[in-house]
Amino acid sequence: xxxxxxxxxxxxxxxxxxxxxxxxxxxxxxxxxxxxxxxxxxxxxxxxxxxxxxxxxxxxxxxxxxxxxxxxxxxxxxxxxxxxxxxxxxxxxxxxxxxxxxxxxxxxxxxxxxxxxxxxxxxxxxxxxxxxxxxxxxxxxxx
Amino acid sequence: xxxxxxxxxxxxxxxxxxxxxxxxxxxxxxxxxxxxxxxxxxxxxxxxxxxxxxxxxxxxxxxxxxxxxxxxxxxxxxxxxxxxxxxxxxxxxxxxxxxxxxxxxxxxxxxxxxxxxxxxxxxxxxxxxxxxxxxxxxxxxxxxxxxxxxxxxxxxxxxxxxxxxxxxxxxxxxxxxxxxxxxxxxxxxxxxxxxxxxxxxxxxxxxxxxxxxxxxxxxxxxxxxxxxxxxxxxxxxxxxxxxxxxxxxxxxxxxxxxxxxxxxxxxxxxxxxxxxxxxxxxxxxxxxxxxxxxxxxxxxxxxxxxxxxxxxxxxxxxxxxxxxxxxxxxxxxxxxxxxxxxxxxxxxxxxxxxxxxxxxxxxxxxxxxxxxxxxxxxxxxxxxxxxxxxxxxxxxxxxxxxxxxxxxxxxxxxxxxxxxxxxxxxxxxxxxx
Numbered sequence: 001x002x003x004x005x006x007x008x009x010x011x012x013x014x015x016x017x018x019x020x021x022x023x024x025x026x027x028x029x030x031x032x033x034x035x036x037x038x039x040x041x042x043x044x045x046x047x048x049x050x051x052x053x054x055x056x057x058x059x060x061x062x063x064x065x066x067x068x069x070x071x072x073x074x075x076x077x078x079x080x081x082x083x084x085x086x087x088x089x090x091x092x093x094x095x096x097x098x099x100x101x102x103x104x105x106x107x108x109x110x111x112x113x114x115x116x117x118x119x120x121x122x123x124x125x126x127x128x129x130x131x132x133x134x135x136x137x138x139x140x141x142x143x
Numbered sequence: 144x145x146x147x148x149x150x151x152x153x154x155x156x157x158x159x160x161x162x163x164x165x166x167x168x169x170x171x172x173x174x175x176x177x178x179x180x181x182x183x184x185x186x187x188x189x190x191x192x193x194x195x196x197x198x199x200x201x202x203x204x205x206x207x208x209x210x211x212x213x214x215x216x217x218x219x220x221x222x223x224x225x226x227x228x229x230x231x232x233x234x235x236x237x238x239x240x241x242x243x244x245x246x247x248x249x250x251x252x253x254x255x256x257x258x259x260x261x262x263x264x265x266x267x268x269x270x271x272x273x274x275x276x277x278x279x280x281x282x283x284x285x286x287x288x289x290x291x292x293x294x295x296x297x298x299x300x301x302x303x304x305x306x307x308x309x310x311x312x313x314x315x316x317x318x319x320x321x322x323x324x325x326x327x328x329x330x331x332x333x334x335x336x337x338x339x340x341x342x343x344x345x346x347x348x349x350x351x352x353x354x355x356x357x358x359x360x361x362x363x364x365x366x367x368x369x370x371x372x373x374x375x376x377x378x379x380x381x382x383x384x385x386x387x388x389x390x391x392x393x394x395x396x397x398x399x400x401x402x403x404x405x406x407x408x409x410x411x412x413x414x415x416x417x418x419x420x421x422x423x424x425x426x427x428x429x430x431x432x433x434x435x436x437x438x439x440x441x442x443x444x445x446x447x448x449x450x451x452x453x454x455x456x457x458x459x460x461x462x463x464x465x466x467x468x469x470x471x472x473x474x475x476x477x478x479x480x481x482x483x484x485x486x487x488x489x490x491x492x493x494x495x496x497x498x499x500x501x502x503x504x505x506x507x508x509x510x511x512x513x514x515x516x517x518x519x520x521x522x523x524x525x526x527x528x529x530x531x532x533x534x535x536x537x538x539x540x541x542x543x544x545x546x547x548x549x550x551x552x553x554x555x556x557x558x559x560x561x562x563x564x565x566x567x568x569x570x571x572x573x574x575x576x
Contacts, residue, residue, distance in 0.1 A: 007523040011553045037526070042552055044523050063556035067520030098525060
């Protein structure tokens with residue numbers, strides 16, 4: 001199944017990220033993972049939070065430009081070669097990865113890898129066929 | 144050298160010539176331009192009411208938006224078969240304004256630009272490099288014809304590519320440079336970077352136009368290049384360059400008043416101001432056939448001086464332009480209105496209605512930055528989406544403005560909102576006027 005990711009536009013100005021975390025903190029929303037890529041001009045913050053719908057609403061209300069996307073979360077054992085297996089599977093299916101990032105979950109010592117692809121459903125099927133453990137939103141959000 | 148005897152007519156002779164031509168022009172537009180006829184009828188003015196030069200004040204005022212509203216041919220007083228050339232310039236919004244020249248208009252324009260060149264001391268022994276854009280812009284072609292007319296050698300280098308400009312200047316022995324003053328200052332920086340000294344050039348005089356020119360810029364050009372420097376003035380609506388020009392005395396710009404009748408009005412009330420007062424320049428063309436202009440408001444602030452000049456010319460002089468009575472900016476010699484930028488931004492999906500225009504100077508080149516607020520979250524899915532948005536805005540701005548702008552995306556609700564007149568433009572340049 002797919003997991004909701006929140007993307008936030010951040011102009012390159014000090015204090016912008018703090019405004020995001022403050023907004024979410026104020027609503028009791030927990031950030032499970034985050035990833036920022038930036039250019040010299042602006043950045044895009046991507047997050048997995050425990051209450052994505054509420055986060056989307058709170059950030060929109062605070063005047064941020066926000067979007068919500070479906071991404072895939074997989075669990076991989078924390079030893080060499082495991083990520084490669086997942087990426088090989090996608091590569092064989094001619095599925096290109098837009099971006100990915102990883103974090104360590106609460107429940108186990110496995111790493112959780114968030115993958116964004118053009119066609120998530122197709123990628124999901126491929127991964128499951130290969131026996132890679134795809135996580136449910138519940139597992140990822142950690143509630 | 145004084146190119147044309149019209150530059151040294153006695154005041155009374157000039158006035159007689161002007162009145163005769165004014166009557167012809169008024170008759171011409173009354174007969175051939177329904178727009179002017181309607182406006183004259185609204186004011187109850189007929190051609191026969193023009194009995195003295197002062198009667199020009201009876202005629203209706205024309206503004207830039209009239210050219211836009213009648214785009215493209217509505218203000219033409221000659222049929223297409225008599226028009227031999229079009230030129231265009233920026234309007235106040237998306238559409239440009241277009242002007243047409245008959246063969247006589249081209250001859251008049253050439254002669255006026257020959258006067259500009261001659262007053263700057265240009266003659267047969269000179270090699271003149273024109274670093275103004277050629278194309279729809281009037282600057283390149285106008286000066287080209289004028290300089291050719293006085294017998295100098297023209298190097299039609301057009302704008303940009305500073306290294307190449309400098310190569311031509313060194314290799315050809317360019318003596319006269321035609322450019323915007325800020326471009327010349329930019330060239331001096333490129334010279335320094337490439338180890339080119341003023342003594343490596345044969346440059347003797349600059350003919351500068353397309354934008355204003357401060358005493359500080361003049362000093363800096365003098366200091367860095369050690370050349371004589373003259374400013375000239377013109378606008379597309381009247382013909383392009385060739386409306387007025389400095390002689391080497393640098394004592395105000397001589398107006399070709401046998402072709403362009405100047406007035407100074409109060410920019411707020413529109414009332415004609417007494418001789419010598421500072422106000423907005425208004426011109427009526429006296430000999431143009433293609434697209435005559437009746438009392439055209441330039442929005443440029445200046446003042447007139449009817450004293451004969453030490454150079455021997457008697458035509459009236461206007462002071463260097465001291466400002467604008469509207470919000471037009473001159474960026475890299477191009478006229479830019481905030482309303483043009485706004486019209487472009489309105490056509491772009493995914494951004495909010497607020498914007499900020501920031502103009503700065505970097506190495507003497509104007510730099511335009513447009514800040515907009517991104518409102519469309521869908522664009523966040525990939526950098527390509529955001530970069531595509533920036534590219535789209537830049538591309539659309541380039542189509543309308545002909546210049547490249549930096550586009551900065553901001554979070555929503557970050558640009559200042561003020562009721563009514565918001566401060567859309569921040570001009571951080573040293574004032575040109």
